[in-house]
Amino acid sequence: MDVRSLFAAQQYAALRPATEPEPGAEGAGPRLASAVRDFAATLDEAESMATSAMTGDADPHALVQALAQSELAVETVVTLRNKxxxxxQELLRMPV
Structure with missing residues (x-):
């Protein structure tokens, strides 16, 4: 066995734990799930407010505010999707 390959294997084994995530460190999954729940709650609130406004149970000012919040949430999600x-697409353009 070549000494250089043995040395490389030992170095790789020593550095491997550095590439693993730290225990207790949260990734993007829980934060993304929370953002999706918040987005759905915002849309549900706007929908219920619109239904209440149609039956005459809601204040028009509250309806406008709920619709503005839902519009902002949708614009944010669309911008994120576009990014x-x-x-x-940028990754697809990269040469292999």
Whole structure:
């Protein structure tokens, strides 16, 4: 066995734990799930407010405020989606 390959294997084994995630460190999964739940709650609130306004049970000012919040949430999600698609297309353009 070549000494250089043995040395490389030992170095790789020593550095391997540095590439593993730290215990207790959260990734993007829980934060993304929380953001999706918040987005759905915002849309549900706007929908229920619109239904209440149609039956005459809601204040028009509260309806406008709920619709503005839902519009902002949708614009934010669309912008995020566009950034993800743009990043994906950029990866596809990279030479292999």
């Amino acid at each position: 993800v698609v743009e990043a994906y």
